[in-house]
C-alpha cells in the first residue's frame with residue numbers, strides 16, 4: 001500500500017506482550033492480539049474497555065512509547081518502528097495522561113506550557129505566540145501567571161492539554177484524562193476536547209465514562225486485547241447486552257430510557273446523550 005492511501009493512523013495486525021520474570025522463568029502476557037485500526041484525520045474516537053483490556057498499551061503504540069512485537073503502526077505514513085522519525089511522530093501525536101500533577105512541571109502556568117517548546121529550541125517570540133494560543137484554546141489564558149498547584153484538577157488538566165497543544169500536534173491521545181476530576185472538571189475537559197476536535201485536531205479518547213464515549217463520533221471497544229466493537233456511539237450502545245457481558249455499562253440516560261420503555265413509556269431506545277434524553281422527556285411531558 002502506498003503511504004498516500006493510508007489513513008492518518010494505521011494500526012495493522014499489531015500484537016504486543018509484556019514479559020515478567022516469575023521464579024526465574026520469563027512469563028509472557030499477550031496484551032494486544034492482532035489489532036487493526038484505522039483512524040482518519042479529524043476523527044474523534046473513544047476507546048472503551050474494562051480494566052486491563054489493553055487500552056493504555058494501545059495508546060502508547062500510537063506515539064512509539066510501545067513498539068509492536070508483530071504488525072505495524074503508521075502515523076501519517078511514518079512507521080513508529082523507524083527511529084529516525086521518532087521526533088516527528090511524537091510531535092504529530094501528543095499524549096495526555098490521567099494525573100495532571102505528574103504532567104505539570106513548572107511553577108507558573110505559562111512556563112509550564114512553554115517547557116517543551118524551550119526544550120526543542122523554538123524561537124522566544126514563537127513560543128510566546130504558541131503559549132498564548134494554546135492557553136486561549138483551553139480557556140486558561142487568564143490564569144497564565146498563576147501557580148498550577150493552586151488550580152482545580154480540571155484547570156490543571158487543561159494546562160497539561162495546552163502544553164501538548166503548544167507543540168501543534170495533529171492528534172491528541174488522552175488516556176482517561178478525566179479519571180481524577182470532579183464532575184465540573186470532567187465537563188471542562190470534554191468541552192475542551194470537543195472544541196479542539198472542531199478545530200481539526202484528531203482525538204483519541206480513552207475513557208471509563210460511557211457518557212464521554214457517547215460524545216465521540218466513533219466508539220471502539222477493546223476486550224481482552226481485541227477490538228470487539230467499532231461503530232458510532234449509537235451503534236455500540238444499542239448492543240446493551242454485549243456491552244454488559246464485557247463488564248461495561250451503557251450511558252446512564254440509555255439505562256433510564258430503557259427502564260422507562262420497559263414500564264410502557266413510549267421512548268426511542270437509541271437515546272445516548274443527556275440532551276437527547278432531555279428532549280425526549282420534554283416532548284413526552286408537554
Ligand SMILES: Nc1ncnc2c1ncn2[C@@H]1O[C@H](COP(=O)(O)OP(=O)(O)OP(=O)(O)O)[C@@H](O)[C@H]1O
Pocket residue numbers: 018019029031049050051052053054055056057058
Ligand atoms: N508496563 C507494564 N509491564 C507489565 N505489564 C503491564 C504493563 N502495563 C500494563 N501491563 C499489563 O497489561 C495488561 C493491559 O494493561 P493496560 O494498561 O493496557 O490496560 P488498560 O485497558 O489501560 O487498563 P485500565 O483500564 O486499568 O487503565 C494488564 O494485564 C496490565 O497488568
Ligand SMILES: [Mg+2]
Pocket residue numbers: 055056057175
Ligand atoms: Mg489504562
